[in-house]
Amino acid sequence: MSFSLTGLLPSTTYHARAYAVTDQATRYSSNITFTTGAGPTSPPTTPPTTPPVVVPDPDLPGAACPFMDLENHWSKPDICEAASLDIVEGVDVNRFAPNVEITRAEFAVMLARALQVSANEGESSLSFRDQESIPAWARPMIQAALAEGIIDGYPDGTFRPQQTITRIEMAAMLSKSMKWETSGKQELSFADLASIPVWAMPYVTIVSERGLVQGRGDHLFVPRGKTTRAEAGVLLLRLWHILH
Template identity: 35%
Template sequence: MRWRLFSLTIAIGGFVACGAVVPLRLLSAVPDIPEAEATAQPKAFSDTHGHWAETEINALDSRNIISGFPDGRFKPNAPVTRAEFAAMVNQAFRNRDSTQPARNFSDVPSNYWASEAIRRAVVLGFIAGYPDGTFRPEGNISRVEAVVALASGLQLAGSTDPGSLYSDAAQIPSWARDQVSRATYNGIRIKGPNANQFRPMQSASRADIAVFVYQALQRYPIAGVITHLDPPAGAITLDEASAREPGFAVRLQLMERNTQVLRVPTRAIANIGFRPAIGSGTISHSDYLVQAGPTA
């Protein structure tokens, strides 16, 4: 069965299918993980209840992007090393296409626990080494370095003056201002106490990184062939062979490990047609999706 292609812009705040408007849930770009893992219940960490980053920590934990410690703690206020950050972004965005050449670092031996994660984070464009050929994996990553890494790796566009949010924006290094502006525009922002201060050179905490990665996932661009609609669930299914945004890949494996169901935002999916297996459409924040009748 095929679906007829057409365009329509209607029904703000809902999804239109066969004449019915169905409320939708917020879009979340789900990494390439099995359904059982993607829907796993988050662990109850002993030290995150009531924490300002509890929502983001639980969300990433439920997707196996981050984890806690054997004693049941998450240690949200502990600093994050460059190696740990590489492991986190590699897990969150592991299906992106490579954009940078691989590099070997003099201080990252092949048997280092995060050597593969560091290699992947580098080729994905999230993080780089130093001019002297080192990576400094055990060094703490700063807030500004983490934000710049996400903005660079995701190739974010747009710009918002950080000074409109942060009273200490003048302390943001000149080399980072452009990427921080892009990140700010795309919703990657400081959260928690004193959120009006960026404190760019402060070591990023595990809570900070959880928030940044969670926010970045909301901006993860996805394009593809829509193969199935489920209005009651507010969901669509994209085919494995879908077209991608430049530089991005979506590996889909929730339904029989070859497709992925995406939740659609209330502001999303318009002016695009769809049909199984052929054609493509891009999900964006200004679109609506309407189902056409089947054709022979």
């Protein structure tokens, strides 16, 4: 009896045994061993390439933080997160300048970004008497923030974009933009409470109740202290988390 096999690989040794099934029993042949010939030469088959799987670093929720001057700075985690959310930007590609005092124009732009206001790219002019001193890069966002009622100017009609913002001005701007009111359940306990102006007291209370603004050393609020870029960025990230 002869038989043929198909689908065998060249240059391969096989071990086999045949069997037959009858009405009485199943009969098996003895084991046989054979090796196939070399067969025709063919180019090796290259298996399909699977792209590597990139596993993100759990310590980096987004792209690596670009700001080299935040190394060892207390605000680094928050500022890097705020940058990934487009709330803040650096003064250049690799510098955030965390300890530099922030201007009213810079803070207004950061606040508008935190509230996800779209920039106004139109040619409409601002109504501030000193509108010419508003930097070109800040103008579209300030226009949009003004239209949304998020910011306003001084009673004399100026905005004073290059003026550094104080902590009480920051508290007032935040409270007004959110149209928040105090719950009346929390009493301020800052050591320098008496130095907070009467007009600013409700605003400071509001942002303190929501955990947005905290005191500095020795439990001082320092109402007329200047706000740094790091402090502003951290505060606006807290606001973003409250809203989202």
